[in-house]
Amino acid sequence: MYLLMRLHFKIIFFLFFATKGMSTGLQFLTIPSSAKDLIFFQTPLLNPAFLNTFNRSPEMSFAYGKWFADSENISLNWSGQVRSTSAGLIMRYIGINDIELRADVPSSQPLGHYGAYGVSAKTLASFQSSKFRYGVALQVISIQLYQESSTGIAGDFGMSWLINESLTLSGSLLNFGKMNKLYEQKPTLPQRAIGLINYKRTKSDLFASIEFNELIKNPIFFFGSTARKDNLSLGATLMMNDATYSLSTGAGFSVGKYTFSYALQYGNQEIGVPQMFDISLRLP
Secondary structure, three states: OHHHHHHHHHHHHHHHOOOOOOOOHHHHHHOOOOHHHHHHOOOOOOOHHHOOOOOOOOEEEEEEEEOHHHOEEEEEEEEEEEOOEEEEEEEEEEEEEEEEEOOOOOOOOOOEEEEEEEEEEEEEEEEEEOOEEEEEEEEEEEEEEOOEEEEEEEEEEEEEEEOOOOEEEEEEEEEEEEEOOEOOEOOOOOOEEEEEEEEEOOOEEEEEEEEEEOOOOOOEEEEEEEEEEOOEEEEEEEEEEOOEEEEEEEEEEEEOOEEEEEEEEEEOOOOOOOEEEEEEEEOO
16 A cells, blocks of 8 residues: 555656645646756746846756655756857656556555656847846657657746846746647646846845746745855745745855856755755856
């Protein structure tokens, strides 16, 4: 019974745990791809206009972590400048590889194991025009559960407005596209509309954000801060949605051309503590 419950938990979690804003399935597109996403919040994952906001030097980074239900989260990122335009590439994988395969007749041992995963490859571009910054992204998506799969394409658009030296407003529309059928239905993309206000101080930022998600009934609220001192970066973000909350926090430390970042997320769901680790390399 325990093994069967564990199997059902992982399948339901992986495909349908979208109602509280922390699922996989196609919701894997909303899961942070790196520790930097958890530390800074204002990254290209939430708004392509944020691409290269902090650092315009070419950079390669690798991220690895564990999300809820021990799902494995891996990403490889590149960002840099192409003439006057910022450009980026994000390739990511998230999946579970130990789901038990069982027949209709109960047994003590599974017939075998199979995986469920999602992968995506996203290209991004952003550019500055006066006090406005615009960003666009296009990604190819593929998900697979046992012998069934679905592919699709989605686009993002974002912009930010520098009101003055301290205050910035930004907004983005994410994951608008279509998917092919999985089983007999097309998976629903987690379409998102996000608004954010940021107050910049000398060595730190304060921000507040609201998100509307196609797969989540009520809006999600975020409040957080980031700070930098010498080679150290720190950040923390509080997320609230109905009775669900989580706190994401982490730090990054630069040594020469390398930056090492670590972040985690703690919430009241009591289903684990996701953790992410990054290594970034500034390129010539």
